[in-house]
Amino acid sequence: MNTSAGSVNQADESEEAGEAGAGPSGDAGLPRTAEPPGHGGPAAPDWAAFAERYWEREPVVLPAGVRAEAAEWFRLAVTASAPFRSGTRLGAVPDVRFDTAEGRLRSPGPLLPDAGDGAVAGYRERVRGELAGSGWQLTVTHPLVLDFGLWSSTRGLVTGLWDRVGRPSLPLTVELTVGDGYGRPARSGSPAVLTWVLDGALALRAAGTGPGRQALRAGPGELVYRPAGAPYTEHSTGGCLAVSLVLPDVEAAAAVSVEQVVTDLVQREPEFGGRTPYLPFPAPAGADGRVQDTGPVREGATALLRVLGGPGPERALRRRWAACRSAAGLEPVPPPRQAVDFGDGWRVRPVAEIEVVPDGEGGALWAVNGHALPISGAAADRVRAELTARRGGTVTVEDLGRAAGLPGGSAALRSLVGTLHRMRAVDLTEGGGTR
Template sequence: MNASAAPVPGHDPSGPAPGQDWRRFARVHWAREPVVVPGVRPLGLGPADAHALVRAAIAAAAPGQVRLATADGWLRDPGPLLPGPGDRDPAGYAERLAREPRLAGDGWLLTVSDPLSHDFTLWSRVRDVLAELWRYVGQAPLPITAELAVGDRHHSVEDTAARTDAAALTWVLDGELTVRVRPEHTGTEYALRARAGDMVHWPAGGSHLDHRPGRCTTLRLSVPARTTSALPLVADVLADLMRAGPGHPDGQLTLPHPMPAAPDGRLGVPPRLAASAALLTETLAGPGPERALLLRWAALRSAAGLDPAPPRRPAVRLTPRHRLRRAAEIVRLPREGGDTVWAANGHAWTARPAGADAVLALLRTAPRAVTVTELARTARTSADDPELLSLLVESYRARALTAAPDRPERRS
């Protein structure tokens, strides 16, 4: 069994990087073998941030997003064992569980899937860190998912060590973590010991087991790396197009059961299944899949792949005198024979005005905030052009623009 080198003393994972950079990581470690990298690039997240993300996920009440495991396995209904209003910080929550009679002093593990979607500031910090990595290894083409884990004296068991088609980037935000990684086709096991500030990486295809000797908080990013990993995304895109198409029946359908048979007892393909297959063929033959995948890719590109992104913010009613300033990079993807696509912060929309490119150029280069009137003049249209206003409002909702009313005139 291979073991990582003894880790360096832990440092603040939300502080400045102590020397390692993505360039060296990409050249020496990426997609090669399991490794612990001290201080490769801090995420800007600490235990208090993790606790806030857990509380936000619980408040959102998304089914299956928050799970709690004990020595006996995953709890179906953890209820009051989850962090509540009385748990002001991670230490207080851990101390409460240590006194919990139902746990009898055993260890526990709290996991939250897609935690960053609840906080745009924290999501954007992690997105920016990923974007730096992609400069050296290339943009990941599929959604990158995050899992936040907070635990105390918890050890994964063998039957949870499923192989994954994704590479892993695991930041230790607090405490210590040991990961046993078994790469496929090698027969070798790595024991990777990491402390706060370290990152653990292993390529796709290996199974892993996490061991927390004490309190430990981690954020794991999974980067799909196999060709088959694209199938769920493509299937979801096609399913959405089929449901939105005129050939899809409204409402919930119930297939007949038992299936009707011919007089001689033979069973044929149920008509509903045959109709769905025909609808799929029709959908694939149209322009919808290419456009939908382009929109999805533009959104992912603007998010450095980190998915899902926090939802759009509410719209603002723009006036000609509103002052707009670009607050995030706007990805522009042209579409042959169709409208150009804009994307920012994980959201994509269509840029319909004929002068959209001129608008984007001004937003990118203006040294100050510009008014809607100035943007309209650049686009050679009016300040009340519905298509221009729609473009700017969508950009604002995606947090690509800030918007402020014009300063009131000073009275002497």
């Protein structure tokens, strides 16, 4: 929010919010009040003791505390599976795959869960009958993009661990699996994995030799941790419903992240216009066999060097880092809410911390729930301070303007509050003639 300009940079906000939210396009219908916090997320063990004794040291199975609500996660699997009934959807988020002992099914169709199964036990029995007892596993990758409540509760869970071992600067991979009698090979690259078993049982066997490579077995309400470099095969039984967080290989994932940022910036340069710098085919060559027309490649190299010499990559990576940090690594995040035109008398409830990251001279990034918003101006800082002071209570848009020293009816303020509502930093209240 730049008060001197009297407006909010909505284009930057939309770009950043859209980059983090790779799911459906916002909530349907009119805005609603506080969304349910999602009580069905995995439960947390004693993170302090876990970090001190096991983190990056040895595999372990621990009681995670209160048993999570498997029904919520199974409903999420049903929702994610619905678009895949007609076959594989390339590049979709979330992604749904169905594996059997004979291999992956391209079109699992009726083998995917649906509302008629009722619960994971009903789904297990139905698929067991259709496959005549053969082993199988359903895997939903990045399911939390569909459910802000479960995403938020899971983020709250892992934040307790990151506060002790450091927050991830790159996205994790979240997997929701349902399996019965299925043996999964050791994961490629042997990444670190945290797995909460919500129903059924999961047995793990060391795929290599060395210290700490004991067999592991986890049941409902237990957490399995495998540090990086400890490959394990997995065997699910009893319709095992589990949620896994797979930590990235930092070096490999960082290189991909930087490449994506630079590629995106280069493709915005005027030389490209959305084109890919291919050489003509067949390439015209001179008598000596050299390619004569290298214009597209030269232009591409020029654009690349110009981008690398400017501030764009650093700023874009900073925005990605801020968004990832506020998401606790759980990206992609649920999409922002629908935009709403706020009035001065509307009352909001601050519900999320706004993390601030410096972003160049006089500027900053506000990061909330995995979305990053470029912002500037002292008035914006006063708005954030007032929202922080009102946590646990409510405040009207007019009160925020008064605290920020802005005139009544400020379009910039209403736009900022609307953006914060989209990012779920504030909720609308009900009753009292306000919204």
